[in-house]
Amino acid sequence: MCTLEKRGNIFFLTLTGDDEHRLNPTLISSLRSALSEAKSQSTRGTVLVTVADGKFFSNGFDLAWAKSASGGSPPEAVNLLRHMVELFKDVVADFISLPMPTIAAVTGHAAAAGLMLAMSHDYVLMRRDRGILYMSEVDIGMTLPGYFTALMRSKVAKPEVRRDVLLRGVKVKAEEAVAKGLIDSAHDNGEKAVEAAVRMAEELTKRRWDGEVYAEIRKSLYPEVCGVLGLSNRELATFWRVSHPFLAFASWISSVKIPSDIGKLGKLTVLNVSDNNITGNIPPSIVNLGNLMHLDLSYNRISGEIPTGIGNLSLMSRALLKQNQLTGSIPISITKIYRLADLDLSMNQISGTIPAELGSMPILSTLYLDNNQLYGG
16 A cells, blocks of 8 residues: 655655555555545645655566456456556556656665656656666566556667666666666665655755646657557647636537447547536447446536446446436446446435445445445445
8 A cells, every 4th residue: 555645845655564565456546546636736846755665666566466366267367467557557647647746766676567666757766775676577478568668768768778677687776777877866775765855856846846837848758658658638638728718718618428329439448538528428339338448537517327238348447437417326237347446436416225246346446436315235
């Protein structure tokens, strides 16, 4: 798990506990919640510093969890690993679009996805007395997700360094990591690394930069990463709404509906139309989007009931329908979506009983049902 604490203008995101901070759906969800909270409290001059308790910064994906949750089925373990890869993609996107400078104080080993977590920050500081950076995939026989390689190409300038890290699986200590351009600085021990990160954060807070502008400039530096993460178009649209009051007003007075034939987009994996003044119902054809993994319809004026066949979206890991005008009951079929990790139906007009089956969903880690007309089943 992780915690978020704000001291002055500095947020401290801490990976807690004396374990390896393996990235599983629970930790990933905790990270996203903390980053969302930091974003909501962001003001001019805020900075985020990430630290970790214990010997590890993060030792990558939780392969033991995937094996255990699979019930002994190797194919299902692979599916669960792919699911974690997709969930973590959103964490990287959250860091790249976070409206404030970010600093990682790497006080222990950072391996595989754990190294990608560190490199998602603007600055990486590391202790020199203990800890290595290591991309283990070539050694354990795993290919790399596209956003891993895009992040590595964007953040590491030298091709020979990328080759050695990804194709040779070299284990890099702090001093060598500075020379290779993997990190920004090396420090005597973990305490010194954190102190240096705080000093850097204190200097950055004095600049009092506009966070949204900072995030836009950051994204412009990494177009390949943003393309893979699906950030470019969405964030560009947000930027234009903020920068041009007339367009913002035009967006407010107009309204649109989700096309009734949206179910024909069979290859669609992400549908995010949040905060767009959308009206009408959720089209029944949406249940035909068999490859959909992320659905975000939040902060609109969508009415009617959630389609009863939503359980057909078997690959979906996030369903965010917060703050609409939805009515009816929670479809029981939603509890059949095995990979669903985040479900937010809050601030609607949904009624009836809360399905008891929600409590049996294997990886559901965040559930928001508040501000409805529901009662216990």
